[in-house]
Structure formats: structure tokens, C-alpha cells
Amino acid sequence: MSWPLSSQPLLILAPMDGYTDRAFRTLVKWIEPRTVAFTEFLSAATVAAQPKLAAEWFATTDAEQPVVVQLYGKDPQDFLRAALLAEQYGCAGVDLNMGCPAKKVVAHQHGSALLKNIDLACAIVATLKKHLRVPVTVKTRLGWEDASHLIPFVQRLQDQGLDAITIHGRTYAQKFQGEADWRPIYALKDALNIPVFGNGDVMDGGSALQKLGNLNGVMVGRAATQDPWIMREIGAALWQETSPLPPTxxxxxxxxxxxxxxxxxxxxxxxxxxxxxxxxxxxxxxxxxxxxxxxxxxxxxxxxxxxxxxxxxxxxxxx
Ligand SMILES: Cc1cc2nc3c(=O)[nH]c(=O)nc-3n(C[C@H](O)[C@H](O)[C@H](O)COP(=O)(O)O)c2cc1C
CATH class of the missing domain: 1.10.1200 (Non-ribosomal Peptide Synthetase Peptidyl Carrier Protein; Chain A)
Structure with a gap:
């Protein structure tokens, strides 16, 4: 596997603020070493303003790899400065947060707000693609209120050289309510050439396999925080291996x-x-x-x- 390409479906640990720090990523990788782990989101502006702290944010151990660093913000130059530091410290990829619905994030035109500012979203991807060697990916939602703009939005990001996309099957308006809808994600995959990963409500091996469809992998969030050992069960289901015994x-x-x-x-x-x-x-x-x-x-x-x-x-x- 060479992130984000793989002949097998990928199992990805979702970026989760307050959870997916180095210690949690180390635990999940010990449980299921084939997991691709995302960091918690980091402010591109904060990293760009304090490059001396880069080691604290980005230093990783070999056992954690591949680690994808997730950044949020709005200024392409901040993203670039932060992403170059992440790259220097050996991350396997840089992911851009275009899905966070939190009020304080969106109020600053970060996260989900980029769903409504496609030119800026494209400029950020294009800037990073011009200067980075590692893959540049985006994690976003179905759309602001519905999924009607999803395909044209991501096609434009793909035109900037985007390497892969993860979609959480809820809209900005839904926040975390209702069930994640994966149908628009399958339709998106049919319209793109890059890997597409699905996210939202994968709870165990059965639901992972049932949701995978035509996608290149699944990203797991809350279920892993409730029980990190579920990643082993989900991996086994995705890769059609014998289901592991529950951990002792x-x-x-x-x-x-x-x-x-x-x-x-x-x-x-x-x-x-x-x-x-x-x-x-x-x-x-x-x-x-x-x-x-x-x-x-x-x-x-x-x-x-x-x-x-x-x-x-x-x-x-x-x-
Ligand atoms: C506590 C918490 C923190 C989160 N932090 C982030 C984050 O930093 N970046 C991000 O893209 N999504 C974040 N998310 C969203 C998750 O990555 C994921 O999209 C969402 O939980 C849906 O997946 P799930 O049903 O598997 O949990 C967070 C979710 C939770 C519950």
C-alpha cells in the first residue's frame, strides 16, 4: 500500500480532535498495523506562526506510519507552510479539512465553510500540489444542505491534482444528526478517477462490509474511540479474513x-x-x-x- 493507493480496501482511523493523538494512533496501530491513521486537525495558521513547535506536532514513530496530517484553515500560504513542515517530519500525506461543522470553525470560513467557497478550496489544493511531494487529500461532507453540488465540487478539486477524497455521509446542516447516507458517495466514486473513502456510522465489521460498495476504503471514527479493538474486526471483514476472537x-x-x-x-x-x-x-x-x-x-x-x-x-x- 502506498497511501492513498491500494489494491485492497483501506481501513482508515478518522481524524478526531481530542482523541487521535500520538498515543491513540500508537494503540490502534498496535491492534491493527494495517490501519492508516489521521491526526487530529491542526490549525494551519497556528502551525505556520510557530514553526519551532513543529516537532511536537508532527514527529511520528515508524510504528505509527502511514500517518496523514490533517490541517484546517483558509489561507493557502498558511496551509503550504504548515504542510511543508509536516512533510519534512515524514508524514505520509496531508489532508485538508473541508467538513468540520463546528460554529467557531465555520465562523472563520474554515472547515465546512469551504464547501461554499469552491474557488478558495481549489486554490488551497492547487498551492499544495505545486509544492508538496506527499499526496494531498480532502475530507469533507456531502454538501452544505444537500448533496446536489458534491460531484461538481470534488471534480474541480480533482482537476487541481487532488490525490483522494474522504466523504462523511452527512451534510453541514445535519452536523451529527440522522444516519449517514452513503449513496451520494457511491455516485461520486463513479464520477471520479481518484480513490474515494466513505465515512459515517461504520460500527463493526458487518457495517463496514455492507457500506463499502464501490469505494476504496472506509474511515472509522467514534466506534474506534468506544473500542479500539473494533479496528481489527473491521479490517478482517474488509480483507475477507477470519473474524478475530474478541480481545482478552x-x-x-x-x-x-x-x-x-x-x-x-x-x-x-x-x-x-x-x-x-x-x-x-x-x-x-x-x-x-x-x-x-x-x-x-x-x-x-x-x-x-x-x-x-x-x-x-x-x-x-x-x-
Ligand atoms: C470527538 C470528535 C472529534 C472530531 N474531530 C475531527 C477532526 O479533527 N477532523 C475531522 O475531519 N473530523 C473530525 N471529526 C469527525 C470524524 O472524523 C468523522 O467524520 C465522524 O465522527 C463520522 O464518522 P463516525 O460515524 O465513524 O464517527 C470528529 C468527530 C468526533 C466525534
Whole structure:
């Protein structure tokens, strides 16, 4: 596989602000190494203004690759400066956010607002394509209020040299409401020459396979945050491999310890471990260990984490 080209359907971890940082990407890649991982979105203007922080934002380990850096903004030169830094640090591709519906993002003419400013969207893609060696992709939605402009919009981006597109099957107006509609995404694929990836409501292996249709892969967001091990099941379904057994308590504990080590790095343990609490609440529920919920929500250090896992093992053995 050479992002975004592949003879097999691709499995992509969606960009998710507050989730898909280095630690989460490391965990998902440990679970299913064939995943293509996107970063959380980063402001092109912020990166362009503070290039000295580039290492912190963009340095990746080999195990995380291929990593696609997602940027948002509106100024082609900011995008270019930020993208060149990302490229310098070894990202596999740069993705442009043209789908975020958050009020504060759209108010600045970023994210979904670019759906309504096709000339600017094209200028950003063209600028990056002129100077970057890595592939340039876009993630967007079906449209502002409906999907009637989707094909002409993406065709124009393709004319600028765009390398691939991911579509979240909801409109800007829908935000996260209703079900994702993949039908316009299949029609888009028929009208384009570049890879098209679908996104929205892939929950497990069955729904991934049912939604894949004529597309080049699926991107998974919320389901991976609820249970990162679902990526292995989804991969197996996409690649027609035997469905994996559900992970054991020990395996998931090892995964979360790896996550913790990656999250801590050379930073203080407290904040990194506190960030894990939202995942640990799901983890105790998954193994029917609700009596450990209070302990999971109080994790503050590696020692607390190890104690939680030891108590969980003990509970399972006693039961
Ligand atoms: C907490 C959260 C943060 C998100 N952050 C981003 C982001 O940074 N960039 C982006 O393009 N989409 C972002 N999204 C949207 C997801 O990438 C994805 O399009 C959406 O969740 C639908 O896919 P799903 O049904 O698999 O979750 C975010 C979604 C969530 C729930």
C-alpha cells in the first residue's frame, strides 16, 4: 500500500480532535498495523506562526506510519507552510479539512465553510500540489444542505491534482444528526478517477462490509474511540479474513499500558493518565466490571493504572 493507493480496501482511523493523538494512533496501530491513521486537525495558521513547535506536532514513530496530517484553515500560504513542515517530519500525506461543522470553525470560513467557497478550496489544493511531494487529500461532507453540488465540487478539486477524497455521509446542516447516507458517495466514486473513502456510522465489521460498495476504503471514527479493538474486526471483514476472537482482558490491559506510556513520554504522568479515564470507563463496562468504575475515573498515575488492571484480573478470576 502506498497511501492513498491500494489494491485492497483501506481501513482508515478518522481524524478526531481530542482523541487521535500520538498515543491513540500508537494503540490502534498496535491492534491493527494495517490501519492508516489521521491526526487530529491542526490549525494551519497556528502551525505556520510557530514553526519551532513543529516537532511536537508532527514527529511520528515508524510504528505509527502511514500517518496523514490533517490541517484546517483558509489561507493557502498558511496551509503550504504548515504542510511543508509536516512533510519534512515524514508524514505520509496531508489532508485538508473541508467538513468540520463546528460554529467557531465555520465562523472563520474554515472547515465546512469551504464547501461554499469552491474557488478558495481549489486554490488551497492547487498551492499544495505545486509544492508538496506527499499526496494531498480532502475530507469533507456531502454538501452544505444537500448533496446536489458534491460531484461538481470534488471534480474541480480533482482537476487541481487532488490525490483522494474522504466523504462523511452527512451534510453541514445535519452536523451529527440522522444516519449517514452513503449513496451520494457511491455516485461520486463513479464520477471520479481518484480513490474515494466513505465515512459515517461504520460500527463493526458487518457495517463496514455492507457500506463499502464501490469505494476504496472506509474511515472509522467514534466506534474506534468506544473500542479500539473494533479496528481489527473491521479490517478482517474488509480483507475477507477470519473474524478475530474478541480481545482478552490481558491483551486490552497491555494495549492501554502501551497507550499510557506513549501518552506520558517525557511529560508528567498525572494529566496523561487523567485523559485515559474516558477510555477506562468504557473498558470496565466492556468486561462487566462496573464495580471498578470509580477506580477507573480516579486513575492518576501508571501505578493506579496497574492497580486497576490487577483488581480487574482478580475480579475475573474470583467470578
Ligand atoms: C470527538 C470528535 C472529534 C472530531 N474531530 C475531527 C477532526 O479533527 N477532523 C475531522 O475531519 N473530523 C473530525 N471529526 C469527525 C470524524 O472524523 C468523522 O467524520 C465522524 O465522527 C463520522 O464518522 P463516525 O460515524 O465513524 O464517527 C470528529 C468527530 C468526533 C466525534
Amino acid at each position: 482482558l490481558d491483551e486490552t490491559a497491555e494495549g492501554w499500558l502501551r497507550f499510557a506510556r506513549a501518552a506520558i513520554g517525557d511529560r508528567p504522568e498525572g494529566p496523561a493518565c487523567q485523559r485515559m479515564r474516558k477510555f477506562l470507563i468504557q473498558w470496565v463496562r466492556r468486561f462487566g466490571l462496573d464495580h471498578l468504575r470509580a477506580q477507573a475515573t480516579a486513575v492518576n498515575s501508571m501505578a493506579d493504572l496497574q492497580a486497576l488492571f490487577a483488581d480487574a484480573r482478580h475480579s475475573v478470576v474470583v467470578v
